[in-house]
Amino acid sequence: MSTLAREDALARPAQMVVAERRRxxxxxxxxxxxxxxxxxxxxxxxxxxxxxVISTQEVSExxxxxxxxxxxAHLVENYYEAWQRSGMGRxxxxxxxxxVGVAVGKISISILxxxxxxxFRFRGRQFVFWMIFVTLMLPIPVRILxxxxxxxxxxxxxxxxxxxxxxxxxxxxxxxxxxxxxxMPNELAEAAQLDGAGPMRFLWSILLPLSWANIAALxxxxxxxxxxxxxxxxxxTNTEEMRTVVIGLESLIPRSGTELPTWNYIMAGAMMALLxxxxxxxxxxxxxxxxxxxxxx
Amino acid sequence: MRRTVFANRWLPYLLVLPQVLVTVVFFFWPxxxxxxxxxxxxxxxxxxDIFVGLDNFTALLTTSDYYDSVVSSFVFAGGVTGxxxxxxxxxxxxxxQKIRGLTLYRTxxxxxxxxxxxxxxxxxxxxxxxxxxxxxxxxxxxxxYEFNWLLRGWIAMALVITATAxxxxxxxxxxxxxxxxxxxxxxxxAASVDGAGPVRRFTxxxxxxxxxxxxxxxxxxxxxxxxxxxxVIHAVTLGGPGHATEIMVYKLWKDGFIGLDLGSSAAQxxxxxxxxxxxxxxxxxxxxxxxxx
Numbered sequence: 001m002s003t004l005a006r007e008d009a010l011a012r013p014a015q016m017v018v019a020e021r022r023r024x025x026x027x028x029x030x031x032x033x034x035x036x037x038x039x040x041x042x043x044x045x046x047x048x049x050x051x052x053v054i055s056t057q058e059v060s061e062x063x064x065x066x067x068x069x070x071x072x073a074h075l076v077e078n079y080y081e082a083w084q085r086s087g088m089g090r091x092x093x094x095x096x097x098x099x100v101g102v103a104v105g106k107i108s109i110s111i112l113x114x115x116x117x118x119x120f121r122f123r124g125r126q127f128v129f130w131m132i133f134v135t136l137m138l139p140i141p142v143r144i145l146x147x148x149x150x151x152x153x154x155x156x157x158x159x160x161x162x163x164x165x166x167x168x169x170x171x172x173x174x175x176x177x178x179x180x181x182x183x184m185p186n187e188l189a190e191a192a193q194l195d196g197a198g199p200m201r202f203l204w205s206i207l208l209p210l211s212w213a214n215i216a217a218l219x220x221x222x223x224x225x226x227x228x229x230x231x232x233x234x235x236x237t238n239t240e241e242m243r244t245v246v247i248g249l250e251s252l253i254p255r256s257g258t259e260l261p262t263w264n265y266i267m268a269g270a271m272m273a274l275l276x277x278x279x280x281x282x283x284x285x286x287x288x289x290x291x292x293x294x295x296x297x
Numbered sequence: 298m299r300r301t302v303f304a305n306r307w308l309p310y311l312l313v314l315p316q317v318l319v320t321v322v323f324f325f326w327p328x329x330x331x332x333x334x335x336x337x338x339x340x341x342x343x344x345x346d347i348f349v350g351l352d353n354f355t356a357l358l359t360t361s362d363y364y365d366s367v368v369s370s371f372v373f374a375g376g377v378t379g380x381x382x383x384x385x386x387x388x389x390x391x392x393x394q395k396i397r398g399l400t401l402y403r404t405x406x407x408x409x410x411x412x413x414x415x416x417x418x419x420x421x422x423x424x425x426x427x428x429x430x431x432x433x434x435x436x437x438x439x440x441x442y443e444f445n446w447l448l449r450g451w452i453a454m455a456l457v458i459t460a461t462a463x464x465x466x467x468x469x470x471x472x473x474x475x476x477x478x479x480x481x482x483x484x485x486x487a488a489s490v491d492g493a494g495p496v497r498r499f500t501x502x503x504x505x506x507x508x509x510x511x512x513x514x515x516x517x518x519x520x521x522x523x524x525x526x527x528x529v530i531h532a533v534t535l536g537g538p539g540h541a542t543e544i545m546v547y548k549l550w551k552d553g554f555i556g557l558d559l560g561s562s563a564a565q566x567x568x569x570x571x572x573x574x575x576x577x578x579x580x581x582x583x584x585x586x587x588x589x590x
Contacts, residue, residue, distance in 0.1 A: 029394075030396050033394045033396050034396060036391050037388075037392060040388045040406065041402065041405045041406060044406060044409060044463070045405070047417070047424060047463060048409070050420070050423075050424065051423070062429060063428070065434065067429070069431075110316070112313070112315060112316070113313045113315075116309040116310075116312035119300075119302055120305065120308070120309035120312075122309040128316075131317065131321075131325075135320055135324050136577055137574045137577050138324045138570070139524040140524075141549060141550075141566065141569055142331060142569045142573065143323075143328045143330075144327075144550065144553065145327075145331065145562055145566070146331055146334065146563075149327075150326065169316060169319040169324060174316065186300060189301040189302075189303070193301065199303040200308075224411055228412075228413035228414070230414075230415050230528030230532070231528065231546075231550075234531065235554070246528065249416065249419065249532075250415070250531075250532050253419065261428070261429060263423050263426075263429065266419060266423070277411035277412070278408050280411065281407060281410060285400075285407065288407070289407070289475075293471065293472065293475050
């Protein structure tokens with residue numbers, strides 16, 4: 001269709017094409033919108049760009065006036081130094097374990113309970129549902145001291161179990177799967193029963209394969225949540241080996257005036273800490289947007 | 298419609314067991330214990346708890362420290378919500394115009410959501426750095442006013458608000474875009490035919506239609522600012538200078554874990570519980586009524 005139109009235009013005399021082009025008004029509106037959007041993108045990107053620039057400079061460039069807004073040549077050495085000083089390998093490993101653990105745990109627990117609530121009739125079903133709902137109103141700060149005590153009694157301080165299990169209850173994920181199962185046609189379960197499939201077989205072979213889109217979407221959102229959680233790991237870890245990266249980074253900041261202002265190392269550390277979740281958003285954007293919007297309904 | 302269900306006596310209990318266990322052990326029991334602790338005075342180094350009734354609450358509500366932290370929390374939450382909801386709406390409305398490259402723009406606008414507020418805080422800490430930061434440097438040309446967050450509380454507050462709003466902007470843009478795209482084009486076109494310009498179309502048609510999204514986002518951003526913002530305060534300002542950025546969540550942690558005043562900290566937990574219950578009820582009540590149409 002479009003190629004046809006183009007050939008048609010080519011076939012006509014040149015002056016006519018020019019005249020036609022003149023008749024169509026210049027798209028000022030669209031251009032303005034593009035301009036404004038580009039400004040928004042630039043404003044939003046500037047802090048990250050600036051952090052990156054600082055992470056490639058040496059200290060003398062970091063503190064120079066006027067501030068230098070172009071990258072320098074010290075990227076490799078700064079990142080190496082930041083990696084060494086903060087024990088970045090271990091920090092990133094811990095964050096990965098926590099983020100994946102929380103995401104997988106939350107999704108598994110939620111699928112099981114949503115399946116029970118939708119596909120079984122049992123005493124206390126409503127009660128369980130309300131219990132899960134009420135967790136929405138109990139964020140970490142409102143139960144902080146006693147939860148810490150519970151973790152201590154379990155011997156879970158400075159353990160991966162302590163870092164992940166208490167974050168695994170999830171009302172939003174349970175509601176999402178419940179909502180999704182309620183939209184499944186009744187015939188699905190009927191057919192499975194006629195074929196003699198038990199409930200677990202039905203869940204595993206029929207429901208789960210249908211849920212992959214929801215699982216992927218939730219995984220992205222929960223991975224970011226787990227990676228960026230600050231309050232909880234700060235509380236229940238006090239050894240350097242068990243710190244996650246968002247907390248471990250703070251140790252790089254020079255607080256007293258006598259220390260060298262090594263902001264290049266801090267920014268190098270910050271870049272390494274923020275790269276994994278940002279990369280997950282960029283590469284799984286479709287799932288990310290879906291997960292955000294679906295899980296909050 | 299009757300749903301086909303499976304018949305099994307014990308399996309459903311087994312299936313909900315993990316969720317129920319985590320919920321009871323790490324949510325209900327600690328929350329109940331918070332209530333308990335809030336009416337006792339616990340000696341920090343062991344010994345019997347002493348029942349003190351509502352003393353912990355009256356002690357809190359009569360000190361200006363706590364009052365200050367409530368004010369700081371509302372300033373902080375209001376600032377973060379205002380900045381990121383209004384900013385998100387403006388950017389989303391621009392991106393929703395009929396232009397090319399929408400997905401590209403969306404990607405370019407969403408990614409800061411992946412950055413932890415604490416790390417965003419560290420980046421903005423340098424941007425605001427009194428000696429080397431780019432912002433104080435530019436301000437120094439305009440005014441002799443000392444733009445130093447270590448000395449001036451409101452600058453420290455602006456620092457943590459900006460950093461937090463920056464990370465949350467993408468979330469709001471995603472929701473506004475989804476809301477805007479759900480508006481049928483025929484409605485907006487009808488207004489256009491009736492002679493309404495772009496601004497009038499936006500204020501008279503689009504804004505009322507997305508008011509449920511706006512309301513939802515205001516509540517969610519408030520909850521996030523109140524309960525999810527410990528990190529940015531702890532990593533950047535430590536509540537200072539003075540008590541300028543000591544929001545309720547930070548004070549609760551400081552009194553409990555640094556000051557070892559368990560009773561007071563638990564009482565603060567109970568007060569915060571009332572806040573979050575209020576916000577959640579608000580969210581669900583209005584979510585059903587869809588605000589104004």
